[in-house]
Amino acid sequence: MNSKRVLITGSSGFLGKNISQFLKDQGYQAKNFDLADGLDLLNENHLKKSLASVDYVCHLAAVGDVYLAAKSPKLAACVGVGGTANLIQVANNLKNIKKIIYASTWEVYGHPNYQPIDEKHSCNPDHPYSISKYAGELMFRSNLNHVPWVILRLGSAYGSNMRTNAVIPLFINKAKAGEVITIAGDGLQTRQFTHARDIARGFQLALESKIAGEVFNIVSKESQTIKEIAEMVKSKIPVRIKYTAKRQGDVVPAMVSSEKARRLLGWMEKVSFKDGFMELFGFPGN
């Protein structure tokens, strides 16, 4: 089991929790690293101590809430870019780390030049969240890094433990509370919601693969409009849906292909949006 010791940074976050649990279920020794446990990515000593006793790292720690990142871009950059650079530097000095899997996002692509977007598409991130994620990617690719890495550009993640200000739980909770669902814009912006368990499997496959130094999209094929999600909620609990002005800085939707992950990692989503949504809603999947 020695080769299955993995550190999860951001282990108290939504995806961190899911990945930690998933890897434990797969027989990994998953160690936590999170501010919630008093462990700071910007503190070299915390990193040294935690990295010394593992072989792999799943690096998720970041200001994962895009609204918070917009509100405090300084924090997003210091944690996301500074913290990632710090992790890479400490891992390089220690020399026991076999691979780091970095949680990036489909949002690094920015405005699409062609669709579906593959990993060769240029990156033009346009929000403090995605800019910080992308700069973190570049730190892995830097000439100064010698620790093997895989970058996963994740779809819009959903699943248990997700932030309550994310669109799906927000809509569900509005309906449950008898309040109005508010949609910014026409609600026709699409997202490829990707279930946290599918994402966690992407991390496992990336860890166990011999491949390093590659970038993979980990994004479910299906896409939903925000309006469709509101309607799905409404079909379960009657609720009023209101449309307001488009929100500043909202991400342009784009279709992303995960063909490379399928081909080289054997990754494909297993959770359909309908099942994942029902599970989140509190109903068992059909």
Next chain:
Amino acid sequence: MNSKRVLITGSSGFLGKNISQFLKDQGYQAKNFDLADGLDLLNENHLKKSLASVDYVCHLAAVGDVYLAAKSPKLAACVGVGGTANLIQVANNLKNIKKIIYASTWEVYGHPNYQPIDEKHSCNPDHPYSISKYAGELMFRSNLNHVPWVILRLGSAYGSNMRTNAVIPLFINKAKAGEVITIAGDGLQTRQFTHARDIARGFQLALESKIAGEVFNIVSKESQTIKEIAEMVKSKIPVRIKYTAKRQGDVVPAMVSSEKARRLLGWMEKVSFKDGFMELFGFPGN
């Protein structure tokens, strides 16, 4: 004079000092903003107070020493990316700032796909210094920023007040001390050394131009090899030159074109390398 009040961030650094002096000579009221004056880019209140009384910003504050950035990539990222994001956010909230000129670097291009490199070339920065500079650029281009900006990608700057660990003063000081000049690699790597006064003029032109939302290379045409510089020093003071192993992470040389700056800003270098070198050496230019 009201419209000529400019804040220089990083005003105690090599380029900051030069730009501050140059703009003062051109009739600007140049205000300083530097850690050396107790003013921190990561502190919103410091920024608010300083930005409130100016119209323009020349944003140079960063970990400008590439060796320090390699040693402390966390610091480079927090100051460079976090600090830049902070500056942009505070400027957006204040609404009095007419334009910010951002000091970026030719090094953001990374490995050249074609040469000479123009501003349309893709950016693949591969060092914590250039990654941080590039992420700062992206923060300016973010959807959340509404303050007009111009990004200047500067050539390898030289001139008075430059850091003593930069190649030219390092070689001069070795020769003056009767020590050996050490060159990492074969010394055939080229640099387009661009004089600080020429760079300062680039900032002035960018400030005064009606153009915003554009990126310009500000790089002198001439290029020198490191070996040539050592030989130029040797021709003034006899000194031994020793070649050692190539240094890890050193930037791949590339020819950069400033044709766009010439066309749209009317910028061209005025200081020949020979004159700038002689001036730095302590001899008057010929």
